[in-house]
Amino acid sequence: MKPLLKRGLFERSPLNRGMRGGMAAKIVGPWDWIILPALISVAATIVLATAFQPFGLYLPEPVTPFLLAFAWPLIRPSYIAPFVLGALGMFLDFFWGAPLGFWTLSLMLVYAALVFARTYLIGQDWTIVFGVFVLTEIIFFTICTTFMAIDTGSVPRIFGVIEQALATGAGFPVVWYLMEKYLHADVRFQ
């Protein structure tokens, strides 16, 4: 008997859904839309943190897990995604040297807000989704700035926050790609 976790995470065999079994033409597992994007996010963060200045310019430092925190609840509320998102936040805390729990808490607040807003956003045009994305990003970085000001007693440079927000916002096509690919990929996501 194969372990349940392995089957649930990695295997694409359709589950027995009883009377609705024939509807599940393709099963999208957590590996496809949660774990693999999370690993790519970690790799992108590490690569962009390389001490390298092409032509004297700095590499951008986007908060790539924010893209996943926005896309995952819109694709489907999941029990695994919050834990993976928490792990990604912890990774950022450790890797970037931020206070422990700083990125985790900020990302989880975004996820929680999007879980409730999901029903209003599904099926909307990309411009509407982009508008909500920008609004969420502004709130996210405001929360981060507030947390940092409370924790350290000094306010980070606002222009630097805007720079990081712009670098993160440039990743919106990734959000749209994930939504297009996985939102209607599995009938169980409807």
Added chain:
Amino acid sequence: MSSVSYGDNKHFEHLKLPMTWAVMGVVGLVCIIAALMLLGDRSEQVEAEAYARRQGFDSAAGPVNNVLSWPVHKVGDGTNWLDDYLFAVSENRILRKKVAELSQYENMYKQERDLNSRYEKLLNLRTEPALEMVAARSVSVSRGPFANNRLIDAGSKKGITFGNPVITDQGLVGRIVGISPDVSRVLMVTDVTSHVPVMVMRSDARAMMNGDGNTGYTKLDFVRGKDSVREGDQILTSGDGGIFPRGLPVGEAVKGVDGVWRVRLYSNRGPIDFVKVVKFKDFSQLPDASTLLRSPPVSDILPPPAMPKVDPQSQASVSAAASSATSSAAASTPATPAAQVKPPVTRASSSSSSAPRPRPASSSSSSVATSTPALKPYTPEAAPAAAPSTPTGTQP
């Protein structure tokens, strides 16, 4: 209670929970854990204990980062080659001009250094010893507004300890806050938790350089004195507090558009690929707060200050005046020998007396002098007897 049958025995697969609220429960759980961690984190105090829990992660992140950033380094080498190729002629012109300028300064520097060493010997100055340094390569960097850190590929195996300053050939970069055997974490001076005591070289004015996430410029706060800072003044570490040695070059003062003095960092002149960790330990052994609280006050340790010498004649006249005053007061009281009179000492009067208590002079109170060492003014050592004393200005 009615149960729906799906024709199989896999009941858990058909279990339907209120999905949104169940997920929110999971989110709430993770949020609580994160909030507790954030409340318990003390990294803003920049202490060794606060970064100790990151040691394992840093030691693993260094090699992983080396592997993943290999293609980036290769691309970087290519762009550097292209940059050198395209701008070789203009750079050559600039370098020729600089060499011509610097060759003049080189001679001046040698003369001044020689003169300075003579002065140090003449004044018998206690010069600081040469500091040992460890070279390291920067592995990764976080340069966002919320954290400015850097991982370098040298750790405790090379003798690096918490608090060691990190410099480049240009100037100060930061200090070591996390150590693992092969990798160390550097807190950049631009980090929001970084506070560096600095001084203005021209005016010797002190200030505090605080980071705010700006990668090129840091704030200059608590600048004291009028006209103590001017545009272009060189900023050095002051050595106050014992965190950094005195005199490390930091940057030059510029005034921002918001009217705030900032420091344009010298270390930002070029890429921070390789750094040097200064093994500076002189003031690192500061006592902790509990030790300071348990230590006795300074007034208990130091001997009382020496009273000024009193002229015997004036003392006699003062005592005569005092005896006349007491004799008039004692006219209405029974006569008692002066030696046997003891003033009534009460607890209230002794404790609430606002008049300063006279302190015994160090020369007259032998008990105090024997129990505590007497302070002596500093007197320079006598010149050797063989050296003849010549008047000033007549020396060859």
